[in-house]
Amino acid sequence: MPYEFKVVRRVEFSDTDMAGIMHYSNFFRFMETAEHSFFRSLGFSIVDRRIEQPVGWPRVHAKCDFKQPLFFEDEVEVQLLVSEKRSKSLSYVFRLRKLNASPVVEVARGSLTVVCVTHHAGGKMSACNIPKNIADQIEVAPAPLLG
Numbered sequence: 001m002p003y004e005f006k007v008v009r010r011v012e013f014s015d016t017d018m019a020g021i022m023h024y025s026n027f028f029r030f031m032e033t034a035e036h037s038f039f040r041s042l043g044f045s046i047v048d049r050r051i052e053q054p055v056g057w058p059r060v061h062a063k064c065d066f067k068q069p070l071f072f073e074d075e076v077e078v079q080l081l082v083s084e085k086r087s088k089s090l091s092y093v094f095r096l097r098k099l100n101a102s103p104v105v106e107v108a109r110g111s112l113t114v115v116c117v118t119h120h121a122g123g124k125m126s127a128c129n130i131p132k133n134i135a136d137q138i139e140v141a142p143a144p145l146l147g
Helices: 024-041
Strands: 004-010 059-066 075-085 089-098 105-115 117-119 125-127
Touching (some): 024 059, 024 075, 024 105, 059 089, 075 105
Antiparallel strands (some): 004 075, 059 105, 075 089, 117 125
């Protein structure tokens, strides 16, 4: 069962700030890309209207520690590891590695916790159990990989 996913992204000019460095907020966008790709690899979408009661996945915790900057056209591997799975939430650890460095170097490490919710009239949300067909396909990564 899946607990790991990797995606490669290139830093685009629009990802950088006036100093030519990737803006810190874009690290979170790269992590979100990995999360969405992970769900697609399982045959789902982060916004899946095919299930009986559509759910959402709001972020309740996000963190990123930056080790080295990224620049325009750097190639970045984003590794997602499922670090925790509860009945109503998932937590991930992300490692971002600069592939065009020699040697390849980890440039950032992040984490994200999302809660499965149903939407109600007026925009109200309430936490709900992760749908079984999704929960059954996700497992927590082995401890040695998370360390």
